[in-house]
Amino acid sequence: MSSGTASSLSFETRLDAARQPAxxxxxxxxxxxxxxxxxxxxxxxxxxxxxxxxRGRTTVIIGRSGTGKSVLxxxxxxxxxxxxxxxxxxxxxxxxxxxxELVEIRREISFVFQLNALFDSMTxxxxxxxxxxxxxxxxxxxxxxxxxxxxxxxxxxxMAGFEHKRPAELSxxxxxxVALARAIAVEPPPKVILYxxxxxxxxxxxxxxxxxxxxxLQDEFHVTSVVVTHDMRSAAAVGDRILMLWNGRFIADGxxxxxxxxxxxxxxxxxxxxxxxxxxxxxxx
Amino acid sequence: xxxxVFSSLFERLGALIIARISGFGRFAVFSLYAASxxxxxxxxxxxWGRLLQQSLQIGTRSVPVVMITGMFVGMVLAxxxxxxxxxxxxxxxxxxxxxxxxxxxxxxxxxGVMLAGRVGGALTAEIGTMNIxxxxxxxxxxxxxxxxxxxxxxxxxxLVLTPLLTCYANLLGSFGAWLITVKVYGQDSGxxxxxxxxxxxxxxxxxGLFKSMFFGGSIGLISCYRGFHCRRGAEGVGEACTGAxxxxxxxxxxxxFFLNIVMNGVYELRYGFKPII
Numbered sequence: 001m002s003s004g005t006a007s008s009l010s011f012e013t014r015l016d017a018a019r020q021p022a023x024x025x026x027x028x029x030x031x032x033x034x035x036x037x038x039x040x041x042x043x044x045x046x047x048x049x050x051x052x053x054x055r056g057r058t059t060v061i062i063g064r065s066g067t068g069k070s071v072l073x074x075x076x077x078x079x080x081x082x083x084x085x086x087x088x089x090x091x092x093x094x095x096x097x098x099x100x101e102l103v104e105i106r107r108e109i110s111f112v113f114q115l116n117a118l119f120d121s122m123t124x125x126x127x128x129x130x131x132x133x134x135x136x137x138x139x140x141x142x143x144x145x146x147x148x149x150x151x152x153x154x155x156x157x158x159m160a161g162f163e164h165k166r167p168a169e170l171s172x173x174x175x176x177x178v179a180l181a182r183a184i185a186v187e188p189p190p191k192v193i194l195y196x197x198x199x200x201x202x203x204x205x206x207x208x209x210x211x212x213x214x215x216x217l218q219d220e221f222h223v224t225s226v227v228v229t230h231d232m233r234s235a236a237a238v239g240d241r242i243l244m245l246w247n248g249r250f251i252a253d254g255x256x257x258x259x260x261x262x263x264x265x266x267x268x269x270x271x272x273x274x275x276x277x278x279x280x281x282x283x284x285x
Numbered sequence: 286x287x288x289x290v291f292s293s294l295f296e297r298l299g300a301l302i303i304a305r306i307s308g309f310g311r312f313a314v315f316s317l318y319a320a321s322x323x324x325x326x327x328x329x330x331x332x333w334g335r336l337l338q339q340s341l342q343i344g345t346r347s348v349p350v351v352m353i354t355g356m357f358v359g360m361v362l363a364x365x366x367x368x369x370x371x372x373x374x375x376x377x378x379x380x381x382x383x384x385x386x387x388x389x390x391x392x393x394x395x396x397g398v399m400l401a402g403r404v405g406g407a408l409t410a411e412i413g414t415m416n417i418x419x420x421x422x423x424x425x426x427x428x429x430x431x432x433x434x435x436x437x438x439x440x441x442x443x444l445v446l447t448p449l450l451t452c453y454a455n456l457l458g459s460f461g462a463w464l465i466t467v468k469v470y471g472q473d474s475g476x477x478x479x480x481x482x483x484x485x486x487x488x489x490x491x492x493g494l495f496k497s498m499f500f501g502g503s504i505g506l507i508s509c510y511r512g513f514h515c516r517r518g519a520e521g522v523g524e525a526c527t528g529a530x531x532x533x534x535x536x537x538x539x540x541x542f543f544l545n546i547v548m549n550g551v552y553e554l555r556y557g558f559k560p561i562i
Binding site for chain 1: 331411414415418419420422423425426427428429430434
């Protein structure tokens, strides 16, 4: 009971810290969202998000499908602009920057998309080399050095030898691993990697491979990771800190253990995989 | 009651007009933005690589279909017109009408329509699929402008290659008409070409090629725009492809009409009226 109270207190403290626009125990945050609101038409999606993401940690955002997790992730890299509120990367406000000025910021942040977003018209090697080639950074290295970079990154995700295949020839798990390789195939390595549902559509074993890779990339490159998922197994495997998004706001923030002691009914139902009463269809078929 | 019905009707009509105008405005901004990268891209090696790749897809692979179209257009025109011309004793002048029609009108228009189907459909399907599978947003997330990366080379390739493809259509159209008139109906080849040389001017050829440049540019921009704005799902991509073809087809016909008016005016201003018959 006492430990539960301690956990609960700790959870409340961290939720408060997440809501605070400044301060915190992890030093200056690498990513910060202040009072971010976003609606699509008349549909509100984010209703005043405050979030500080510590450097070098893996933050997981969980929540039901359609609650705005991906929208939140896209705010971090300026793919979506908030209706109200501000987004900061390393203390620099990016939410008002024009598209051309966002380019340099985006090159320090890698994004692994839910559908992998590999370019169908290119080979695996061309896909992995794409960020280096298109940003012009490959101009400063020889073709052999670029090939080596691609090879080592593919090797790191267990996809060596797949260089000449096309994305259409790969399985879902293989595509995901190539997408991970592309995320880290830049020099210098990215400061932040954003993962949008990295295990969606994969079987538990393939999901485990991806989770281990996310951790491995974290250890290898000391990047800050933000993972959006509704897969609790994945969240538990990769997350240092887990936040739960509900109706456009965070309703929980803590480690997995801390979340497990939260009394909030929505959090409990989500963690236990129980449907919300309003979602249950009881009409006879 | 009728006043309310009218008011509602006008409201809906007004909303439709506003939607169409704002849609056209968005398309215009999209087009100008894509075109704004052309000068810089002409100096970039990477952009040339993308342009050549698109030239292969849009140009080289369209040659057979455009040649077949041109050839049959020429042959059909000759078959349709020969009896009329022959009965009026003008059989040897058939080449004038057929070649003039092919190079100034049907060659560019039908080549444009064929390209709208073959190339436009492929461009919309490719970009639309990229759109719904997050590839466009992935480009942005990597600091690459998707319009510059995808639209500018496709637009440029369509703009430059449609006149070249029209040349193939014209050439084969001319050949097809000659084949029917001379080899099938037995007209003399000499007067056939002599009258053609007398009445078909370089202006006619150039005006057709000039128009085809507009057709090509429109096909490229409309197809890419539809791909960028398609709805999610296979149905959305299919709808975008159909929409792109229909829009390109209509734009080709409308442009053809207005460009003809302009160019006829310019011709008459410069050279005066030219009687053919």
